[in-house]
Amino acid sequence: MKAVKDDLKDLPQTQLDTRAAKAKPVKMGWSTEEVERITAALNDLLANYSVHYQKLRNYHWNVKGPDFFDLHEQFELQYTESLQHIDDIAERIRIFSKTPVSTLQEYLEMSEIKETASNLSSELMVRELITDYTVLLNYMFTVVEVASEQHDAGTEEMVKKFINTIEKHHWMLSAFLAK
Numbered sequence: 049m050k051a052v053k054d055d056l057k058d059l060p061q062t063q064l065d066t067r068a069a070k071a072k073p074v075k076m077g078w079s080t081e082e083v084e085r086i087t088a089a090l091n092d093l094l095a096n097y098s099v100h101y102q103k104l105r106n107y108h109w110n111v112k113g114p115d116f117f118d119l120h121e122q123f124e125l126q127y128t129e130s131l132q133h134i135d136d137i138a139e140r141i142r143i144f145s146k147t148p149v150s151t152l153q154e155y156l157e158m159s160e161i162k163e164t165a166s167n168l169s170s171e172l173m174v175r176e177l178i179t180d181y182t183v184l185l186n187y188m189f190t191v192v193e194v195a196s197e198q199h200d201a202g203t204e205e206m207v208k209k210f211i212n213t214i215e216k217h218h219w220m221l222s223a224f225l226a227k
């Protein structure tokens with residue numbers, strides 16, 4: 049035991065040479081153009097997801113009628129989950145040292161998913177959300193495609209998990225509408 053401790057004293061403090069030790073941290077292995085492509089796709093997804101999130105809150109608050117209890121709760125489950133996905137997407141963009149779109153103004157301008165009024169029937173709310181999922185899935189597929197082309201396994205893995213959950217919501221709300 050003592051011999052091991054003595055050996056540790058001989059270990060260098062860093063594996064880097066002096067110049068490398070003083071330089072900025074080594075960037076992850078993607079070129080500027082590659083990072084631009086990945087983060088642009090992530091930002092498009094982020095903007096759409098953020099508008100979708102606010103729609104879920106709108107519908108959670110304003111749903112009425114015999115489906116109130118089911119949908120009020122289901123919308124809350126979904127917006128809580130969306131919030132986590134949105135945070136993961138924005139932080140993934142920061143991992144690449146880029147800026148996630150962060151203002152409501154940018155979200156509304158960039159998003160293909162559009163806001164609606166608050167006084168919709170419960171059926172129309174569900175139809176709106178099913179349409180949102182289809183749009184979100186398309187943006188997610190684009191992110192996965194771009195990430196996989198750049199060998200960005202981290203982004204790919206993250207968004208594939210989102211795809212699983214959105215596909216499940218798509219099924220559940222479609223089943224809700226089935227007569």
Ligand SMILES: [Fe+2]
Binds near residue numbers: 108124
């Ligand atoms: Fe609530």
